[in-house]
Amino acid sequence: MTGSYYFALVGGSDRPLLETEFNQRREKEQRHLCQLIAHASLDLLEARARATSQCFLKSVDRFNEWHISAYLTPGGAKFIMVHDQINEDAVRNFFQDVNDIWLRLRLNPFYNPDGEIKNKSFLLRVRAIGQRYFGSA
Amino acid sequence: MESYTLFEYFHNELANWKGFGADKDEHISILEDIGYKVGISLCENMCKDRPRFKEEVDVLRFLCRDFWELCFRRSANSLKTDNAGTYVIQDSEFRTLTALSSGKQFLTDAPKFLAYPCGLLRGALFALTLNAHVTVEVTQIPAAKFKIDILRK
Numbered sequence: 001m002t003g004s005y006y007f008a009l010v011g012g013s014d015r016p017l018l019e020t021e022f023n024q025r026r027e028k029e030q031r032h033l034c035q036l037i038a039h040a041s042l043d044l045l046e047a048r049a050r051a052t053s054q055c056f057l058k059s060v061d062r063f064n065e066w067h068i069s070a071y072l073t074p075g076g077a078k079f080i081m082v083h084d085q086i087n088e089d090a091v092r093n094f095f096q097d098v099n100d101i102w103l104r105l106r107l108n109p110f111y112n113p114d115g116e117i118k119n120k121s122f123l124l125r126v127r128a129i130g131q132r133y134f135g136s137a
Numbered sequence: 138m139e140s141y142t143l144f145e146y147f148h149n150e151l152a153n154w155k156g157f158g159a160d161k162d163e164h165i166s167i168l169e170d171i172g173y174k175v176g177i178s179l180c181e182n183m184c185k186d187r188p189r190f191k192e193e194v195d196v197l198r199f200l201c202r203d204f205w206e207l208c209f210r211r212s213a214n215s216l217k218t219d220n221a222g223t224y225v226i227q228d229s230e231f232r233t234l235t236a237l238s239s240g241k242q243f244l245t246d247a248p249k250f251l252a253y254p255c256g257l258l259r260g261a262l263f264a265l266t267l268n269a270h271v272t273v274e275v276t277q278i279p280a281a282k283f284k285i286d287i288l289r290k
Contacts, residue, residue: 012266049189050191053188053189054188054189055189074181074184074185074187074189074190074264075180075181075184075264075265075266076265099185103181103182103185106177106178106181107178107181107182109174113177113263
């Protein structure tokens with residue numbers, strides 16, 4: 001049974017830059033709930049980040065049946081994953097692959113730091129990475 | 138006579154380029170903006186495989202050593218702080234100033250050669266999640282004194 005995953009990419013000034021889901025089974029309401037959960041866990045994320053110099057922060061929070069895992073890049077961008085199944089390896093690999101393409105996006109002179117992501121290639125790649133690790137969308 | 142890299146020759150010409158027009162402030166702010174964007178990209182790339190920095194002071198130390206080595210081919214001479222968010226970095230032989238002869242003659246032109254490095258530092262700090270004001274003071278070429286004010290959110 002494949003779990004459902006909601007991924008949010010939050011910029012340095014806590015501004016959401018990207019959100020996407022994989023294997024979403026239930027209704028549309030779920031996306032709003034996941035968005036709320038992800039942003040509510042930002043405080044805990046930052047508290048956890050102060051305690052370690054690792055990038056992958058593993059599980060930072062729980063809400064009912066949802067687990068929240070996070071990854072903080074050296075540049076200050078936060079990757080948040082809200083998921084209902086514990087799958088640390090896949091989530092960690094997903095974060096690392098997204099970090100690679102995120103870095104490439106940051107180096108792109110057409111991308112303004114902390115700005116809205118309009119780069120289609122980046123969005124497609126994020127979806128492809130998710131599909132690779134979390135099964136079919 | 139030390140050898141310059143391709144970029145350093147280019148930068149020396151760019152800093153003195155008449156094409157910016159007569160407005161000196163605009164000249165300096167354009168160069169600073171370019172330095173800012175380059176600094177962000179450079180720093181992001183440099184730090185991608187390192188563990189994150191915990192303390193502000195660690196970030197500044199990294200700036201004085203590794204970043205300075207990469208950009209200016211030497212380490213900065215000294216780093217001072219007042220522990221309230223202000224840091225002073227001194228470099229007695231700053232790279233972009235070595236082409237100008239020492240003495241008072243070119244002191245007024247020195248800011249043009251320091252705009253891009255200021256931007257680089259500001260960008261590097263931004264890439265490490267610190268917002269800062271970077272200013273620089275030159276009293277004797279080629280020594281430069283950079284003052285960094287970290288802005289609190």
